[in-house]
Amino acid sequence: MRTQMRLKDGSIVKIEPLNGREDAKEFQEFINTLTKEKTYLLVNKPVTLKEEKQWLKTQLLEHRKGHQIYLKALINGRLIGDCFAKPGFGRNQGNVNLGIAIAKNWRGKGLGYLLLTELIERSEKKWHPKNIYLHVISKNTTARRLYETLGFHIIATLPDWFEYEKKYLDEYMLILDKEKFVQQKKTSYEGSKKR
Template identity: 40%
Template sequence: MKSALGLPKKVKLKDGRIATISFLSKKDSVRELRGFVNGLVAENTYITDDKKVTLKEEEKWKAGRISAFRKRNAYQLVARIAGKIAGTTGAGRGKGKERGDVGLSLLIAKGYRGIGLGEALLRTNIQVAESFLKPKTIFLGVLAPNKPARALYKKVGFREFAVFPKWTLHKGKYVDEVFMKL
């Protein structure tokens, strides 16, 4: 059954596979979610996590995300291809006087990049954020060397508004973090 925000929804990708995008729910396996994020950590991709998460840490994260959803402060979307988590994207509002600012995240597993999944998740996330969180500003941060992600964000309409020089340690070297907003 679809929610008022149009989820779950199916998206046909460039390689012909179908992705199903839905809200994170109690039914989502904590072990599978942990496996997804730990795969990205092991790959040493462009995420800030640098150590694998425990089952307990992932349970706490999931419970927090579901609680924040109920309070209309944040949510997480999960994309599955053939029943397997291929990507996630989330949104969360700032606190206090920054409540109108909503930050987005986007994670795509190896083997699912370059097929349109990131764009489908990002566009869906923006639509949901605009309806559900009603932001003044939608923004995100991306490591400068992550050229495919930066190109995607520009394609969708994000523009750079700040750069934190040599901000994040990535593969033994400090790299710039670029902040972009719609």
């Protein structure tokens, strides 16, 4: 398990799970900035501090119960990204869903790749899932490129699914090819550094 990572620009990012000491205001600012920026995330309006506190409480509880992995990415103690892995309920327990968001100034430096790699490895170790999957909006080309690099491919299209700026966009469901994931890791920048 990695607790810190070096980005392409040399910055060192600390990775840690939720621990209950989070500053709800910082999390609120993080999500509201992403919403204002009109990223392809589900949240479509600003959240209040009360809502954010409640949301954090739920995430922490789920994390502590072992029902999800929730990781924060920090630079000098400040939140710059987060990601989660969550198995489904009951007969869907073998299917783990992933999600990720990174603050604008910290994108394109390899953090998304490193965080998801860590999240996939922790998920494998914890749950040995049958499927690791995620959803992405057709127009979210940066995210799609990253997911393809990691070894995900489209298995379903939900046509006209996601409401964005008064239009309905297609949403894709992607599944991880675990062999591809292992292979690409060996040839990636990080993997080649270790050899």
